[in-house]
Amino acid sequence: MKDNLSHIEEERLWERFKEGDSEALGLLSRRHYRALFNYAIKFTKDREVVKDCIQDLFLELWERRDYLTQTPFVRIYLIKALRNNLFRKIRQERKFTDAEDLDTEIPLSDHISAESSWIESELFLENEEKIKTALSKLPKRQQEIIFLKFYENLSNDQISEILDMNRQSVANLLHRALTSLKTNWFSVAKLLLLFWK
Amino acid sequence: MIDYTTYTPEALALDDSFRGWVLEGKEHHFWKNWIENNPAKTATVKQAQALVLSLYQAQDEILEEEIDEAIHQLVQIADKRSMIIPLWQQTWFKIGVAAIALFMIGWLLYYEKQKIHITPYQQVVGQFKDEVKLLEFTNTTSFPQSVTLSDGSSVVLQPETSISYPTTFLADKREVVLSGEAFFEVSKNPNKPFFVFANGLITKVIGTSFTVRAYDKDQEVKVIVKTGKVSVFAQETASQDQKSSRELTGLVLTPNQQVTYSRADNRLVRSLVEKPQLLALPEIQQQSFEFRQAPVSDVFDVLEKAYGVKIVYDEDLMGGCELTATLSDEPLLEKMELICKVLEAQYELIDAQIVVTGKGCK
Known part of the structure; x- marks a missing residue:
């Protein structure tokens, strides 16, 4: 989770980084690594590609440290930079498993009941695998926006900056993502029920 | 204040403040109070909480050890x-x-280019410079221009033509270096043969008029004789004898003959000038300069065009004079001398202009 370093510690770490202290690089990177990994893995199943991309991102900052005036170790900045690198790399390596659905939205399935009982808390929490499966069936862009909203806990404004789309589109996409998730959830649950019977 | 009582679990989960509380414990008092004040909403809150938490946790795809390993690697590479x-x-x-x-x-x-760029012209000029002081004239205009040498010989240079000549000639010979095309009218002096060095070809004359066409870019050199006799020989094979003898040795050319020298194989080919008109020779080489009671202004016009010089005179005073004369291969200044004798006038060379002064003919 988020570690809460004081401003002075933060400042000191940044200074050490600028001076070429590789340990400071490690500490600063450590704080963002998990989030960046969890984000990037939405786009490719190849964990090594993701790790390479994150490593390249931090090494790039390391090599540019003499020219940096402000800390680049800001989550939104890092996410944006990683997103660019990742897309470039995936395009190069053609390892993108299903690139086509990144920008194309699957049309909304029609009968989404207003049932709110779909989130039966216990069942929901206990079945992490199930929700992962439901999530993984969403288009990449919806997975990405759910990540930014619920993992990064970002506001719609911040998300619109990262995804380069307007606020209203962000809100719409989020709504659509939750709705599709609900649909997927039911089909997964049904499968499980059948299996258990 | 937002009314959260109307919110569905999804809407609540999408609310920044609510997620802040669930994920980061922010605004703890507000949400604690709100839940106490809205007991009917307990289920909604629980569902929203579950949604937020499960969507948070479902994102996690990496083990702590994997991160440690990756960071360790990163620091190592950074150190390297x-x-x-x-x-x-x-x-x-x-x-x-x-x-x-x-x-x-x-x-x-650049060096190679420079090396290639040393033309035969520059080469010979370089050799001559050691012996005598040279003047150089280059016709950069688009019309013919004439130069008068220290012995009175005149040279009409075509555009893009250069000539180098001594300020005063040596005692026993007159040598000039040419690049391009020029028409020579050499003043007669049997004791001082006149040599034109042009692209590997030497033309030797005693006194005559002829054209030499020897552009650096051309592989051929041409000598076309109008009057008198010239002898030509290749610079490479020219013996001291040929150069110094007063006899014309080498290949002797007479009027209406021309010689073509191929620089590549060092060969001289003599041929007749078939149709001099068609050779597009400048006017001066075709003209006979025969004037019968011609107004002096016409005569000067012809000379100006032929030699590319400006002749300045008082038109009111001398315009009415008439001239009958046959001029041929004399150099320009000799022609002027003859004309002035007839007109009882004098001429002067001032800044490449010929200024004629006289009393007029009235």
């Missing part, structure tokens, strides 16, 4: 990269080497 980079791997070193290489290639190319 900040170590001193070998000289030959440093960017500035590479740039430096490239720059030096480029410079040297450029210099070599």
Whole structure:
């Protein structure tokens, strides 16, 4: 989770980084690594590609440290930079498993009941695998926006900056993502029920 | 204040403040109070909480050990990269080497070009410079221009033509160097043969008029004789004898003959000038300069065009004079001398202009 370093510690770490202290690089990177990994893995199943991309991102900052005036170790900045690198790399390596659905939205399935009982808390929490499966069936862009909203806990404004789309589109996409998730959830649950019977 | 009582679990989960509380414990008092004040909403809150938490947790795809390993690797590579980079791997070193290489290639190319660029003309001029003081004239205009040499010989230069000649000729010979095309009218002096060095070809004359066409870019040199006799020989094979003898040796050309010298195989070919008109020779070589009671202004016009000089005179005073004369291969200044004798006038050379003064003919 988020570690809460004081401003002075933060400042000191940044200074050490600028001076070429590789340990400071490690500490600063450590704080963002998990989030960046969890984000990037939405786009490719190849964990090594993701790790390479994150490593390249931090090494790039390391090599540019003499020219940096402000800390680049800001989550939104890092996410944006990683997103660019990742897309470039995936395009190069053609390892993108299903690139086509990144920008194309699957049309909304029609009968989404207003049932709110779909989130039966216990069942929901206990079945992490199930929700992962439901999530993984969403288009990449919806997975990405759910990540930014619920993992990064970002506001719609911040998300619109990262995804380069307007606020209203962000809100719409989020709504659509939750709705599709609900649909997927039911089909997964049904499968499980059948299996258990 | 937002009314959360109307919110569905999804809407609540999407609310920044609510997620802040669930994920980061922010605004703890507000949400604690709100839940106490809205007991009917307990289920909604629980569902929203579950949604937020499960969507948070479902994102996690990496183990703590994996992260440690990745960070360890990162720090190692960073350390390696900040170590001193070998000289030959440093960017500035590479740039430096490239720059030096480029410079040297450029210099070599330039040098080669310069070498190729030393034309036969420049070569001979270079040799002559050691012996005598040379003047050079280059016709950069688009019309013919004439030069008068110290012995009174005149040379009409076509555009893009250069001539180098001594301020005063040596005692026993007159030597000029030509690049391009020029028509020579050489004043007669049997004791001082006149030599034109042009692109590997030497033309030797005693006194006559002829054209030499020897552009640097051409592989051929042409000598076309109008009057008198000239002898030509290749510079490479010219013996001291040929050059110094007063006899015309080598290949002798008479009027309406021309010789073509091929620089590549050092060969001289003599042929007749078939149709002089068709050779597009400048007017001066075709003209006979025969005037019968011609107004002096016409005569001067013809000479101005033929020699590319400006002749300045008082038109009111002398315009009415008439002239009958047959002029041929005399140099320009000799022609002027003859004309002035008839007109009882004088001429002067001032800044490449010929200024004629006289009483007029009225």
